[in-house]
Amino acid sequence: MTLTGGAVRTTDSRRPVREAVLTTAGLLWLAAYATTVLRPDLGAGPRGVCEAVGILVWVAFGVDFGWRWFRSGRRRAFIRANQVDLALLVLPALRPLRMLRLLTLLHVLNRSGGSSLRGRVGVYVATATILVGFCAALGVLDAERGAPGALITTFPDACWWVTTTITTVGYGDLYPVTGTGRLVAVALMLAGIALLGTVTASLASWFIERVGAEQEGSAAATRADDAALTREVRELRAELRRREN
Template sequence: MSARTPAPPPPALTHWERHTEIPLLGASLVFLAGYAFRVLAPHDAQPWHDLSLVLVGATWLLFILDYAVRLRLSRLGPRFPRVRWLDTLVLVLPLLRPLRMVQVYTAVQKKRERPRLGLYARVISYAGMTAVLLGFSAALSVYHWEHDAAGASIRTFGDAVWWACATLTTVGYGDAVPVTAVGRTIAAGLMACGLGLLGAVTGAFSSWLIQVFRREDEKEPPASD
């Protein structure tokens, strides 16, 4: 018995997503910049702190409005959060919204008759974009929660970036470790994502090598007796 094919999204939802994806990506980068300023700028940097707070709040309200429109146009009702789990995740955790850049890039590639990058190059480039955005967002969040905590080893943003790199690559030196509950939750999520990204890149690179060696073997003339 074949698996049931999921129903395509309604045309109205597809039209909405096609016309709002790029503007919302820009809004997500504004959100990330505003949050980064809130976290990294000195506390006496006024009125810029207030301006960054306004930017963060305004873009978050924009994401809520977009979510409400998607919910209505999808006709999924209460099943929407489960079926469209990525939309729900980036609404709850807006710092992850720049990860939708991968979806935008994928859509651009699909519009071409022949993608500019090969399959394995695309996997590696998508994983690279995801790692950079995810690592930067995690470093900001961990620094925000950790740098004033008692007994914290992550005191500067540089420490947070170093920790994010070590966690994403699953190295885990142990010299910078979150001590708060929120910091450890972020670390657990980043470790899981790091394993997935590392597996995707390793698998794509291994498959590419196998194809290269197979082509070389096919080009070699048969051995004579």
């Protein structure tokens, strides 16, 4: 167990297995949630099973948080360093905010995205874009369908709205009219800005790195040419001195 920069980190050889289990559980919850939204005619029995899956997955994330808190050894420091995780665990207990469980899943995926910074950024951006978009489409459809004056009433409409919103285009042909739908819209707008900013920063970093590598290669070639020219001049001077003598 180490404490770095106020964050508590526990050394656990079973961490990859635990995170794989949590990722699978999160995807299972997403499948159950998608089933209840995309199949509004689902019977009471299957719908109850999907609701039970959602509760069990939430409990699984809670157990994981509690275990990491127990193993940390610095309980208060762990809570201070993991306030976001705690909020993502507590808030989804409220039904309108149950989609926040997705953020917990993204956090787990980000922790297991790879050892290199670029690998983590790539995995996180690609996964976050797909999952945030898909879950936002489900969330806005769940909130809007059946509401008076609703414009987003089908899943394709929800996907189109997500695409125009997350890319910050915003045609305005479709928009949520319910409070919950607008809450989903605000979250999606913030996510879109963050994701686009991450992509832009990653591309800029890649270009700067490539330009730096090319400049370094050019400078190395110039230094080699200078060294060769200096060597030839020295040899020529030595030859001239030998002839003068």
